[in-house]
Amino acid sequence: MFKGILIDKDEAGYRAAVRDIDESQLPDGDVTVRVQYSTLNYKDGLAITGKGPVVRKFPMVPGIDLVGTVESSSHPDWQAGDAVVLNGWGVGEGHWGGLAQKARLKGDWLVPLPAAFTPQQAMAIGTAGYTAMLCVLALERHGVTPDQGEIVVTGAAGGVGSVAVALLAKLGYTVAAVTGRAAEADYLKQLGAASIVDRAELAAPGRPLAKERWAGAVDVVGSHVLANVCAATKYGGVVAACGLAGGMDLPASVAPFILRGVTLAGVDSVMCPRPRRLEAWQRLARDLDPGLLAAMTREIALADAIPTAARLLEGQVRGRVVVDVNR
Incomplete structure (x- = not known):
């Protein structure tokens, strides 16, 4: 079992809550990742609050970003212990996303965590x-x-x-x-x-x-x-x-x-081809001052992501919100 935010929609309405999730419920994928951090983006705010038609199937774990460590893999590019980052690809919309302690994904969606950044910094970027x-x-x-x-x-x-x-x-x-x-x-x-x-x-x-x-x-x-x-x-x-x-x-x-x-x-980030993603992360490692990340970042716990999502949509959130999914 692991914890994650689960969004449901049924006769009782639209709701998001932190729940215990069985690993057997994870969707198909060739890489399982132990998630360290995720983020809150505008799209996540829409998904969690239900104020936009972002989620395409239910139940859904939101979170269009994640960073973590490969736990198991049948994909040739990844093996257990690799540090990886994911952005977009419809994750958190049509495929379970990063606002949970585990994720199962397609290996083609992942990029290596740049050596210049810690996992927390990678999600401060997100x-x-x-x-x-x-x-x-x-x-x-x-x-x-x-x-x-x-x-x-x-x-x-x-x-x-x-x-x-x-x-x-x-x-x-x-x-x-x-x-x-x-x-x-x-x-x-x-x-x-x-x-x-x-x-x-x-x-x-x-x-x-x-x-x-x-x-x-x-x-x-x-x-x-x-x-x-x-x-x-x-x-x-x-x-x-x-x-x-x-x-x-x-x-x-x-x-x-x-x-x-x-x-x-x-400019589309969701389905952006892998070579351009790699170029973007390489340039971020070169051209973004890591010292400025702290000034633009706030870290919260998993349960805090739900109320923070509403404030984000109201324009009350400055900069970046990093979510520690393990607290």
């Missing part, structure tokens, strides 16, 4: 940090360099935003951090932000084209914020879009794309 790195890689692939001007990061006090600010600043970019929480200004400047932008400037409907302001962007919000970011991006600039915290809609026009040559680069 899907949020790995997604932020994918966004930075997208900007680089499209030729955005530090000398071209400011990079704006929306939702900057959240998980993806916090890591994106830290990464971009370390790489020499001038970062404008967007937040609706004025109290987080000092925190964001500690991570490397050069300026703070009030989210209210971008949250309302705007013009098809605005004054050219940014050379590039990392957007986790979507909706009017993304539309306004695109409208204010400089000629030839690039916007990496990876989130929908403000909505799935995009009330924009084609003007930035056909009049300024702006590129809207979609």
